Amino acid sequence: MKAAPVFRNRLLPYLLILPQLALTGVFFFWPAAMALYQSMLKADPFGLRSRFVGLANFIRLFHDPYYLGSVRLSFVFAVLISVTAMAIALLLAVAANKHVRGAKVFRTIFVWPYAVAPAVSAILWAFLFQPEIGVVGRALKGVGVTWNPYLNSLQAQFLVILIAAWKQLSYNFIFFLAGLQSIPQSLVEAAAVDGASPRHTFWRIVFPLLSPTTFFLTIMNVNYSFFETFGVIDALTQGGPGKATETLVYRAYVDGRVNLNIGLSAAQSVVLLAIVVLITAFQFKYVERRVHYA
């Protein structure tokens, strides 16, 4: 059903949408079209002229073992970051939803890292894990671990995952807590009266009812791990050691900014877009079926 318009001005609505439309045109459609076009260009080594090369940039990407490594790394990061951040946040939300003393204070503590930039959280953790002067770095050395994330790939990857998940905890917590609070208390109580154990109640009643939230958060977390980890990686490892933390977004940045290969970088943006669209579509098709919308 379409509601009748309230106002009958002819020109005014165009003036009203003009600011946003102009912004979208200049800073969205123009660059987006340029990205598509550039993805099929190859510049000469001096960047003076470029010629049309069709799909050559894409073919080159998929024959580049380092690029395929970045694809794999991005997916591994996405899974590990999302699972860690969501599992811990759910645990915290369940605990904070109980009527314990001081639950409100704890809720506030869990919410506020939302305000901390990923790059700044990377600085905080870098200070802790610095191998020579960091509190945790020194402690690790003390118990005999050869700790140096600036030389050891696995340790660098671990640190990026830890920081990215830490930063995302509050976002997930906010949504899980809201989800838990919207579950009717009577359902949980009825299960308890019927003799269901708390664990049983959680997995059979609460968790399925939370599935819309979990589904939404999965999409948001995967997106976050693809894009927002850039700040963490740039502040902490610059993609290193070697290429151990060079995700897709970081690689696209390096190719465009450092190697000045705009065509190759634009092609990567297009691939990235395709990947994100595919993941989202996959989740909607196969995962959403299991979601119970109340």
Added chain:
Amino acid sequence: MRKFRKLTGQFFPYVILVLGAALILFPVYLAFVGASWDSATIGRGLMPLSPGPHFLTNMWRAWTVASGERVLSIPVRQMFLNSLIVALVVAVGKILASSLTAYAVVFFQFPFKNLFFWSILITLMLPLEMRIFPSYRVATNLNLLNSYAGLTLPLMVSATGTLVLRGAFRSIPREMLDAAQVDGAGPLRCFWQIVLPVVRPNLAALFVILFIYGWNQYMWPLLITTKPAMQTIVIGIVRMLGIAEALVDWDLVMATAVWAMTLPVVIVLVMQRWLIKGLTETEK
């Protein structure tokens, strides 16, 4: 047995909450500790877990100078101001542009309305990170390098605000506007005096979300600011640290980190209620 279970039922959530709070607060607490010692103590790996005597001096030094023996930076004061301008302009500008659009879409009827609306919605598909270099080209063509306009305008492109406000506007009873019209109020007056005040909670929520979004931007300011004087604080602190070696002026770096967290954290704490409402009611 039942009593025991009740006891653990109280105790177990508590343990989790305390562990969770420790996980969240520990790195932040140590940033404060780091900002309260001198760089020599930290650099020798001798920093204790308790605060030292130099917190206020370090915070002041970062605010006014921010350069030390091994760190070269512009004062935090200036980076802080840049971040504040960026965050405010992004939040206010985006709210203004998207509320006008939503107003036109909900309360007017005009040719090509849906086409325009969809061309704004499609921006949700392609975050700035994906069109970063072409956007950079556009910004240089328009002479926007190292300017506040260049730092903010591209960040305002996104349909989230428009979608949220469209939803909010739709729930306003039309009779309210009809009555105002009968009383002689024009569309713009209705916008300022009826529609915007009614959706104030939504505006507050959007403001927190967008302010944090603007303050915490990383990749775009990294590209668009080549002059140190235009750096935002998030960029500034990463440039300050460079590679995290032992012999950096960690006292200054951590004081800057504390400065970088202050304002967004205060805003999130003060406006927590709107933030949570805004996030959970709009993003789904």
